[in-house]
Amino acid sequence: MNDIRSVLRAYILENLLPGEDPSNLTDDTELKESGILDSMSTLKLVTYLEEQFAIEFAAADLEPANLSSIAALQRLVQSKL
Amino acid sequence: MLLAGLVVHAYGIEGPAFLRLFMLAAAGFAVSMFLRAAWRLPFFALLSLAAVFLVFSPADGAWLIACGVVLIGTCHLPLPLWARVALLLAIGGLLAASRAGAIAAPWSSVVWPILGSMFMFRLAIYAKSLATEPRQGRIWAALGYFFMFPNLVFPLFPVIDYQTFRRSHFDKDSAVIYQQGLLWIARGIVHLLLYRLVYQRVVNDAADVEALGDLAQWMLGTFLLYLRVSGMFHLIVGMLHLFGFRLPETHKLYYLSRNFTELWRRINIYWKDFMMSFVFYPVYFRVKKLRPAMAIGIATAAVFATTWALHSYQWFWLRGGFPVTPQDILFWGLLGGLVIVGAIRELRPGPKRLRGAARWSLTEGLRTSGTFLLFCFLWSLWSAESVGQWIWTLGAAINVDAKGALLIGAAIVLLTWLGGRSRDALSSARPVLRTVLPLAALLVLAIPSVVGLLPAPVADKVAALHTTGLNVRDAELQHRGYYEQLDVRARLATQDLDQPGARRDEWQDLPSTGVLRLRDDFLERDLLPARSVVWNGNAFSTNRWGMRDRDYELEKAPGTLRIALLGPSHVMGNGVGDGETFEALVEDRLNREHALPGIGRYEVLNFGVDGYCLTQQVRMLEERVFDFAPDVVIMTTYHANRAMSRVFLYKTIWRGVGIPHEEVLQLVRSAGIEDVGRDGLPVPFEPWRRAARWVGVNVRMPGAEIEGRIHGIVDEVSDAAIARFARVARERGVKPLVVALDAVVERETRELPNQEALRAAGLPVVNLLGIYPEERRAALRVASWDDHPNAEGHRLIADRLYPGLAAFIDKEFAAE
Numbered sequence: 001m002n003d004i005r006s007v008l009r010a011y012i013l014e015n016l017l018p019g020e021d022p023s024n025l026t027d028d029t030e031l032k033e034s035g036i037l038d039s040m041s042t043l044k045l046v047t048y049l050e051e052q053f054a055i056e057f058a059a060a061d062l063e064p065a066n067l068s069s070i071a072a073l074q075r076l077v078q079s080k081l
Numbered sequence: 082m083l084l085a086g087l088v089v090h091a092y093g094i095e096g097p098a099f100l101r102l103f104m105l106a107a108a109g110f111a112v113s114m115f116l117r118a119a120w121r122l123p124f125f126a127l128l129s130l131a132a133v134f135l136v137f138s139p140a141d142g143a144w145l146i147a148c149g150v151v152l153i154g155t156c157h158l159p160l161p162l163w164a165r166v167a168l169l170l171a172i173g174g175l176l177a178a179s180r181a182g183a184i185a186a187p188w189s190s191v192v193w194p195i196l197g198s199m200f201m202f203r204l205a206i207y208a209k210s211l212a213t214e215p216r217q218g219r220i221w222a223a224l225g226y227f228f229m230f231p232n233l234v235f236p237l238f239p240v241i242d243y244q245t246f247r248r249s250h251f252d253k254d255s256a257v258i259y260q261q262g263l264l265w266i267a268r269g270i271v272h273l274l275l276y277r278l279v280y281q282r283v284v285n286d287a288a289d290v291e292a293l294g295d296l297a298q299w300m301l302g303t304f305l306l307y308l309r310v311s312g313m314f315h316l317i318v319g320m321l322h323l324f325g326f327r328l329p330e331t332h333k334l335y336y337l338s339r340n341f342t343e344l345w346r347r348i349n350i351y352w353k354d355f356m357m358s359f360v361f362y363p364v365y366f367r368v369k370k371l372r373p374a375m376a377i378g379i380a381t382a383a384v385f386a387t388t389w390a391l392h393s394y395q396w397f398w399l400r401g402g403f404p405v406t407p408q409d410i411l412f413w414g415l416l417g418g419l420v421i422v423g424a425i426r427e428l429r430p431g432p433k434r435l436r437g438a439a440r441w442s443l444t445e446g447l448r449t450s451g452t453f454l455l456f457c458f459l460w461s462l463w464s465a466e467s468v469g470q471w472i473w474t475l476g477a478a479i480n481v482d483a484k485g486a487l488l489i490g491a492a493i494v495l496l497t498w499l500g501g502r503s504r505d506a507l508s509s510a511r512p513v514l515r516t517v518l519p520l521a522a523l524l525v526l527a528i529p530s531v532v533g534l535l536p537a538p539v540a541d542k543v544a545a546l547h548t549t550g551l552n553v554r555d556a557e558l559q560h561r562g563y564y565e566q567l568d569v570r571a572r573l574a575t576q577d578l579d580q581p582g583a584r585r586d587e588w589q590d591l592p593s594t595g596v597l598r599l600r601d602d603f604l605e606r607d608l609l610p611a612r613s614v615v616w617n618g619n620a621f622s623t624n625r626w627g628m629r630d631r632d633y634e635l636e637k638a639p640g641t642l643r644i645a646l647l648g649p650s651h652v653m654g655n656g657v658g659d660g661e662t663f664e665a666l667v668e669d670r671l672n673r674e675h676a677l678p679g680i681g682r683y684e685v686l687n688f689g690v691d692g693y694c695l696t697q698q699v700r701m702l703e704e705r706v707f708d709f710a711p712d713v714v715i716m717t718t719y720h721a722n723r724a725m726s727r728v729f730l731y732k733t734i735w736r737g738v739g740i741p742h743e744e745v746l747q748l749v750r751s752a753g754i755e756d757v758g759r760d761g762l763p764v765p766f767e768p769w770r771r772a773a774r775w776v777g778v779n780v781r782m783p784g785a786e787i788e789g790r791i792h793g794i795v796d797e798v799s800d801a802a803i804a805r806f807a808r809v810a811r812e813r814g815v816k817p818l819v820v821a822l823d824a825v826v827e828r829e830t831r832e833l834p835n836q837e838a839l840r841a842a843g844l845p846v847v848n849l850l851g852i853y854p855e856e857r858r859a860a861l862r863v864a865s866w867d868d869h870p871n872a873e874g875h876r877l878i879a880d881r882l883y884p885g886l887a888a889f890i891d892k893e894f895a896a897e
Contacts, residue, residue, distance in 0.1 A: 032329075033329050033330075038346055039346075039357055039361060039424070040342075040377070040424055040427040040428065041427075043365065043373075043377070044428075047373075057366075058366060059362035059363040059365070059366045062357075062358070063244060063358065064244065064245055064354065064358075065244050065245070065248055
């Protein structure tokens, strides 16, 4: 689980929030409402996670609840493993 | 909440039904706060169901709830998914047939927009969510979700996601949720009042656009009308917050988007999310094996095609029509193309930050102003009545004027300044201040003595915040019988979508009663003789001569002073019963109180016809009135005459009707519209048409260009009618008189229209402009959507007309 969390945090900080203080990004930070994850960045993140964990997402997986925070994304990836 | 309630009351925000609902929300909020957590969702559902009966009659309310329960229940039937979907489609088909009028519905027409709004999208979202939905509290959640009470006064409603609706319920500290809700209620109220200001004082008519300044005003105004939608959505989501639903923001600084992809994400965010979930992701995952750019392009194109189709679907349930217009296709096509380009560009790696850049950026500012202005341009296409009208209107840009340069320059400077700032900086004030300050300021501005201290131009703008009726342009359109086009003009920002309790849907126009006859000659229309109908609840009868009046002999009896009254709808008596027109009242009073030697009887003959402009009044005079040997003939001038004349001339020219008035014919010739052609491809601008004909294409002048050219001569046509009226009356030995009289319109100017022509013709005028006191206007109108004077209004007109008419008679006839 921690591995998924670290991968997610690292990806978001490196690709979506470069230069941001890592302490500002918590497991419960609102990713959609804060605008960090929009449609394009969601697709990029999903593609990355598919490659990283050898999993495959479906359209139904990308419900707002599953994308709301790192914790929610972590649960989603875990359910695919 | 109290402050917001006072502002809602002071400004009449969204009408009386909304005020009732807002008070219910306030009371419900007070109760909900003290309830145990488990009871709050059932309480919200029950409150929403009770609110149905606050807005609708018991029968309509019961039908609405019954329909909803059947639809929700169908989703839960113990059948395979395909069977439930088939059943839902069958029920939807039946309802659609009934909405289209093919099957009679047992409820009144006011139920349709609300029923449609509650279920047209939410049912699909709900059905999709059932598989993953927790069973606990399902019934209350479903009832609350479908019947959520703000929907009862806002048919145009954000597409709320069911999972978010459930998941967000008190998922954070309640005080934080309540504070957010109050902030959005305050913001919604501000947006709605700004919308009023734009609607009443800024937006102009495309047909009046003559130069770059008018064009810029039209484009800015039409886009700013969208404030109504963002205002309503903020208000809706704000009220839902008071019951613990921590739903996301519906609109976010959309006027300050830096590109079209960002605009798409900021404007109507719920719709974007709905499209992402139902179209974008499913399509993308089907084609993701293609190159990423290709897959994203296809998925985005599917989103815009679906959005276009669903707007018409939405319109069908809310309005009963299914508009598919070329400007719709062009608008969504162009916007989709721009968003695709932006989305593909975003595939490149790029940073996002939790906090925006603190420093002001010129590049970001210029991108913001560029996006805004380009979107104004596109939005004006969507708001135009036709593509032809849009292109013709754009032609005004070649007439560069100071107003245009100033407007565009100011917009660029303001948007660049705001757009270059950090988004966080724009909303950094404390939420309590952002909630309380605007509401308190609005409340202060609602005090008449405060407004009295303001300079006149500012006081006028404050007055606009209180104005709830149609603006001058739309009021004129209503008069000329084009009211139904408001659907097209105002689109989703329409004024009257929110009146489910109103009877406007059932309001009959005169042609549908069978009393009005449309003609193929220069008179264009008249009343059929010897008809008697009930029109919008009033007896409406015509005599054997086709006058809305009692019967008269053709031959005038000796000792009778006969007055012929010409005019439009408010002279004919729209909205009042037989015998209640001011014409009948004045006739009775003259006979009762104004005895003169040699005059044994007065007769006032009402030749008023719905929709008549001055030119038609003169035509009626020449064709029919002189047969009755009148001693006095009265023409009615009014401010909407200009709009009426435009429509009359358009119809005359488009139909190729012969123009018997030489002076009008000359003007039509000078405008280049004597022969506009009726077949062929509509092509704007004469050089373009010449070029098209040169390559063998059959073309004609588009309607918008005809309208634009008419605009240039319409005042002269009215002047010509006035001169002709005076001349022909005097030639026949009849005393001409002019009465200036408007319907009960807001912002009526007392300045006499066509003053110079009246003076040149030496016509006496009884000026009744401005006779409706502002505080009594609502009580003097037929209905809030129909500004013709009611019976009380006609009595007021008669009281004010009588002394002027009596004085005129004394002057002209007493000596004789």
